Amino acid sequence: MKRVQYDRHGGPEKMYFGDFDLPPVGDGEVRVSVRAAAVNPLDWKLRQGAMKLFTGRRFPKGMGTDFAGIVEAVGGKVTDLKVGDEVFGTVDFRKSGAFAETVLVDAGQVARKPSQLSFAEAASLPIAAMTAWVAIIDKARPRSGTRIFINGCNGAVGAFAVQLAISHGAHISGACGPASRASAAAVGVGRIFGYADRQAYAQYGKYDAVFDTLGTLDIGHGLSMLNPKGVFVDINPTPGRLIRGMLSRRYKLAFATMGIKHLPAIAELAGRGTLRPTIGLEAPFTDALSVIADAETGSRSSPGKAVLAFEGAGQAASIARR
Template identity: 80%
Template sequence: MKRVQYDRYGGPEKMYFGECDVPRVGDGEVRVSVKAAAINPFDWKLRQGAMKLVTGRRFPKAMGTDFAGLVEAAGRNVGNVTVGDEVFGTVDFKKSGAFAEAVVVKADHVAKKPPQLSFAEAASLPIAAMTAWAAVIDRAQARPGARIFINGCSGAVGAFAVQLAISRGAHVAGACGPASRDSARAAGVAPIFAYSDSEAYARGGTYDAVFDTLGTLDVGHGLSMLNPRGVFVDINPTPGRLLRGMLSRRYKLAFATMGIKRLPEIAELAASGTLRPAIGLEAPFTDALSVIADAETGRRTSGKTVLTF
């Protein structure tokens, strides 16, 4: 089968289409014929070597984490899906491989695709929605009346975070770029700030939680925006940010892997319209190399970029 892979860590030029055997299915695993795969910044960061201490130096390595498709084989001890089911899910980042004609994953890494969603829409859910869940529900504990500030409220993770927080009855303020202000306002964010208005953020009062989706909000400034019991939630833990955050018990990390067990609930929320994936571009798998490179080098669209098969 054909997949996107690379033989060494580096930039977009390291990617190529390779051929590999259709993977076997083990106990507790399913093989999915991929119909759509969403591109995440995490995918090219892995290829660049950001996690090479974990992913190692055994090549070639496959790319891609989020996908949707049809279950074509299931191993023993699989109870949540059966052959023929339409599913969406994510691949363990240590293996990756969603940018391929088929992928084998643990059965608990997939959930049944809501029939209301296209394969492209379903493929856009996993990492972004799982990260938002870990940050807003698990760490920020969104609840009725809570005040939450989201830096990057219109991005893939930020938009889902807004939707989750508001569905829990929280009030959401946020920062975004000028082109996204209307969509953020329509989603219920108020007030909305420009990224450059960092001194204005705190004038609205203290927050129960500040969620920085971008890694651009100074940790000290974010902590100063909190009430005494508030938390600063970070998903971009650079060494400097970690060091600053370790000085405060109110600094919390959130990771997509914390939300894998929530995939069935994410599916239910998407089916009801509470979570609404936004597609910016659907491109054929044959264009994967150029489309990934465009996204990586800044030529991005508003909404998710999805490869279709």
């Protein structure tokens, strides 16, 4: 099969379409024919080598984590999925490889695709929605009347965070870019600030939670925006922040991997329309290299997820000619 892979860490120029054979399906695994795969910042950060201590030195490495598709085969110990099921999920970041015609994944990292969603919409859910779930539901713990500030309230994670928080009765304020103000207001963000308006963030009283999706909010400033029992939630770990997260009760780190167990609940909410993915670009798998590079360098400015669409068997020959 064809997949996007790389032979050494580095920039977009290291990516290429390569041939790869999947190993046999393990007892607890499923093999999925990919119909759509969403592009996440994690994908190019892994290729750049940001987490090479965890991913190891064996090459070539595949790219891509989030996908949706149809189950082709199931392992002997998989009892809740069968061949033909439409599913979505995420590949362990230490393996990656979702930018491919077929993917092998642990059965615990997939869930049935809601029938109301397209494959592209379902592929846009896993990392962003799992991260938002951990940050909002597990860490911020919203209830009716909770006041939450979200820095980056209209990004992929931020938008899901807004939707989850509002579904629990929270009141949302947030910061976003000028072009995103209208869409942020449309999903329910009450007070919207520009990123430079940091002195105005706390004008309307203290918050019960501050969620920084971008890593651009100074921790001290974020903590100063909280009421005495409030929490600052961050998804941008550095060595110093990791240590602080272990020592502080008011500063919490959230990771997508903490939310894999919530995939079925995410599927249910998406099926009901509580979580609404936004597709900014849907492009054929044959354009994967340019789509990933554009997302990485910021050349693509449309809001929403960039998604690679897989049309089936005829595609491999087209890729091979490139």
